Amino acid sequence: MASPVKASLKKFIKSCSFAISGIYQAFQTERNLRIELCIGLLTIGAGFYFQITLGEWLAVLLASGLVLSAELFNSAIETVVDLVAQGQELPLAKRAKDIAAGAVLLAALTAALIGLIIFIPYMKLLI
Numbered sequence: 680m681a682s683p684v685k686a687s688l689k690k691f692i693k694s695c696s697f698a699i700s701g702i703y704q705a706f707q708t709e710r711n712l713r714i715e716l717c718i719g720l721l722t723i724g725a726g727f728y729f730q731i732t733l734g735e736w737l738a739v740l741l742a743s744g745l746v747l748s749a750e751l752f753n754s755a756i757e758t759v760v761d762l763v764a765q766g767q768e769l770p771l772a773k774r775a776k777d778i779a780a781g782a783v784l785l786a787a788l789t790a791a792l793i794g795l796i797i798f799i800p801y802m803k804l805l806i
């Protein structure tokens with residue numbers, strides 16, 4: 680393998696390991712992230728149970744990824760805000776945290792709506 684390619688690949692693998700470590704740390708500290716992962720896994724379980732279509736799988740996976748990514752961004756923003764605020768009550772810190780939390784809420788509501796649209800017809804078949 681050519682040396683610049685090898686170096687780029689090495690750098691990429693290193694970046695991935697930092698990213699995985701970031702996800703791991705967020706899971707250790709953020710309860711909401713763990714709850715959202717559980718909901719995502721339950722939804723995937725329901726997908727297998729109801730044998731949803733390929734299009735429905737794509738929507739479920741996109742919605743789950745959207746919520747988890749939004750929560751990770753939220754955690755990163757909270758961390759930076761705490762770093763800057765250093766325990767002080769700051770109006771801009773509140774605004775930044777509330778907007779980031781709003782992004783998570785929007786993603787979660789969108790995912791819930793997608794879940795209801797997909798799974799309600801399957802659940803109706805069970806009744």
Ligand SMILES: Nc1ncnc2c1ncn2[C@@H]1O[C@H](COP(=O)(O)OP(=O)(O)OP(=O)(O)O)[C@@H](O)[C@H]1O
Pocket residue numbers: 711757764766767768769770772773774776777780
């Ligand atoms: N440094 C700060 N200055 C002003 N308001 C803050 C500050 N830190 C947090 N807040 C506000 O206090 C409220 C609670 O925030 P806090 O981060 O404790 O809990 P949270 O938003 O439920 O997040 P989580 O439980 O995920 O840590 C929010 O409205 C937030 O914007």
